[in-house]
Amino acid sequence: MAETLLDIAMMHSDSLIARAREGDKSAQGKLVQLWYKRIYNFSYKFFFDHDLAMEVSQKTFISMHKNLGGLQEIGRFKSWIYTIAVNYCREEARKRKTNRALSLDDLKPGEGEESYRWEESHHRRENPDRQLRHGELSDLLQQCLMELSVEQREVVIMKEYEGLKFREIAETLNVSENTVKSRMYYGLDGLKKILERRNITKETIGYEL
Amino acid sequence: MNYKPDEGMLMAYLYGELTATEAEKVQLYLQQHPEVLKKLQGLGELRTVISHIQDQEVIAPPLFMDDANVKPLWQSNYFKTVMSIAASLLFLMVAGKFLGTEISYSNGELAINFSGKKEPVKEIVQPSLTEEKVKEMIQNSLASNNEVITSNWTEDQKRLSQSIRQNLDQNSKKIDALMKGAADASQAQVRGFVASLQNENLKLMKDYFQLSTADQKKYTEGLLVDFSEYLKEQRRQDLMILQTRVNSIEKNTDQFKQETEQILASIISTPVGKTKNSY
Numbered sequence: 001m002a003e004t005l006l007d008i009a010m011m012h013s014d015s016l017i018a019r020a021r022e023g024d025k026s027a028q029g030k031l032v033q034l035w036y037k038r039i040y041n042f043s044y045k046f047f048f049d050h051d052l053a054m055e056v057s058q059k060t061f062i063s064m065h066k067n068l069g070g071l072q073e074i075g076r077f078k079s080w081i082y083t084i085a086v087n088y089c090r091e092e093a094r095k096r097k098t099n100r101a102l103s104l105d106d107l108k109p110g111e112g113e114e115s116y117r118w119e120e121s122h123h124r125r126e127n128p129d130r131q132l133r134h135g136e137l138s139d140l141l142q143q144c145l146m147e148l149s150v151e152q153r154e155v156v157i158m159k160e161y162e163g164l165k166f167r168e169i170a171e172t173l174n175v176s177e178n179t180v181k182s183r184m185y186y187g188l189d190g191l192k193k194i195l196e197r198r199n200i201t202k203e204t205i206g207y208e209l
Numbered sequence: 210m211n212y213k214p215d216e217g218m219l220m221a222y223l224y225g226e227l228t229a230t231e232a233e234k235v236q237l238y239l240q241q242h243p244e245v246l247k248k249l250q251g252l253g254e255l256r257t258v259i260s261h262i263q264d265q266e267v268i269a270p271p272l273f274m275d276d277a278n279v280k281p282l283w284q285s286n287y288f289k290t291v292m293s294i295a296a297s298l299l300f301l302m303v304a305g306k307f308l309g310t311e312i313s314y315s316n317g318e319l320a321i322n323f324s325g326k327k328e329p330v331k332e333i334v335q336p337s338l339t340e341e342k343v344k345e346m347i348q349n350s351l352a353s354n355n356e357v358i359t360s361n362w363t364e365d366q367k368r369l370s371q372s373i374r375q376n377l378d379q380n381s382k383k384i385d386a387l388m389k390g391a392a393d394a395s396q397a398q399v400r401g402f403v404a405s406l407q408n409e410n411l412k413l414m415k416d417y418f419q420l421s422t423a424d425q426k427k428y429t430e431g432l433l434v435d436f437s438e439y440l441k442e443q444r445r446q447d448l449m450i451l452q453t454r455v456n457s458i459e460k461n462t463d464q465f466k467q468e469t470e471q472i473l474a475s476i477i478s479t480p481v482g483k484t485k486n487s488y
Contacts, residue, residue, distance in 0.1 A: 032269055036267065037267055040265065040267045041265055053265075054270075057267075134261070134263065137261050141258070142262055144259075160256065161262065178217045181217030181218075181220040185217070186216075188252050192252065
């Protein structure tokens with residue numbers, strides 16, 4: 001995962017976290033700006049749903065604002081904020097399981113440019129055809145990811161897309177490092193089988209793109 | 210090589226989270242086990258495929274958060290505690306006012322009054338004796354006391370001297386009477402006493418001699434018997450010695466007789482010429 005300026009800023013935000021912990025409003029605002037995209041994308045990959053991802057993100061940052069004063073070690077901020085996000089994701093997943101309500105978009109997502117995701121895509125100004133194919137592949141892979149169990153999915157997302165170390169994931173989920181590695185192994189293995197079943201391989205992707 | 214990395218170790222290898230030595234070990238294992246290597250390569254390819262899931266662009270919405278941590282003064286716990294104490298005190302004061310309760314403290318006395326006002330009763334004690342009078346009374350009592358003590362003391366002294374004199378007279382009279390009694394009864398008593406002593410001594414001596422002569426008799430008799438026994442035994446032993454001596458002498462004479470007979474017989478039987486030494 002290529003490091004952007006945002007990632008670098010996130011890695012060196014200790015003083016910002018310290019100030020936010022002391023109650024500095026501006027520092028808290030900056031922290032939200034820094035981490036919002038990561039928490040939103042984690043939640044989005046977890047649910048494959050924009051609204052739920054937005055809800056979880058907002059709840060996560062409201063909780064951060066309320067409880068940041070209780071954070072003991074600044075160095076553990078990353079795992080701390082992901083813990084909040086994971087807890088809200090699980091909570092929403094439980095709610096979703098009980099009342100299986102679907103949005104109208106989910107009922108009829110549409111194809112190509114009719115898809116609401118096409119409208120949301122910021123890459124649409126680039127080569128539209130190519131970007132659409134990229135978006136479709138991303139959605140397809142995301143659907144495969146959704147077939148994993150919650151435990152495996154959250155570990156795969158945190159490791160593969162959020163770039164957390166196994167130790168950090170273990171801290172976030174409050175489980176042992178070996179459990180995390182084991183979940184990762186079986187998650188990847190399961191995902192491989194799902195992709196094979198859908199005939200998605202490195203070669204077919206290369207051909208499509 | 211028995212080393213076999215578990216799934217966790219393989220995952221850590223895949224994501225480059227192993228130390229150099231651990232990674233080397235796993236690498237060596239993978240060289241020897243191509244099937245595991247193939248599996249791991251498959252997972253690596255999978256990672257490349259799933260990396261095509263794009264990050265969604267999102268703009269952080271403004272979050273309006275009321276500062277719930279800052280409470281107004283009247284909502285703080287401290288304020289509530291202080292106010293509750295003050296209210297309790299006020300209630301007590303009002304209740305006390307209506308019930309006519311009074312609490313007063315004076316001269317080390319705490320007084321709680323539940324029924325209307327009541328002035329503390331102050332007892333005014335008029336001093337009936339002045340200091341001079343008290344002194345005079347003390348002096349008078351001391352003087353009278355001293356007089357009583359001195360009179361008692363002189364009376365006691367007189368009584369004591371009288372009783373001592375009486376005792377001395379009585380004792381001297383008694384001693385005189387005793388001395389007189391002793392002088393009158395001395396001669397007859399002494400004679401009687403000496404006579405009785407002599408008699409007792411005689412009796413004792415007699416008994417002693419009687420007993421001692423009987424014992425001596427027995428002893429000398431025993432001694433004589435023992436001595437005669439001893440003499441008899443000695444005689445018997447001497448006789449036995451003599452007997453043995455005589456017997457030995459007899460033996461010797463017999464032997465000597467035999468020897469002389471033999472010698473004589475040999476002399477007689479031996480020719481004269483042959484008595485010469487053969488050397």
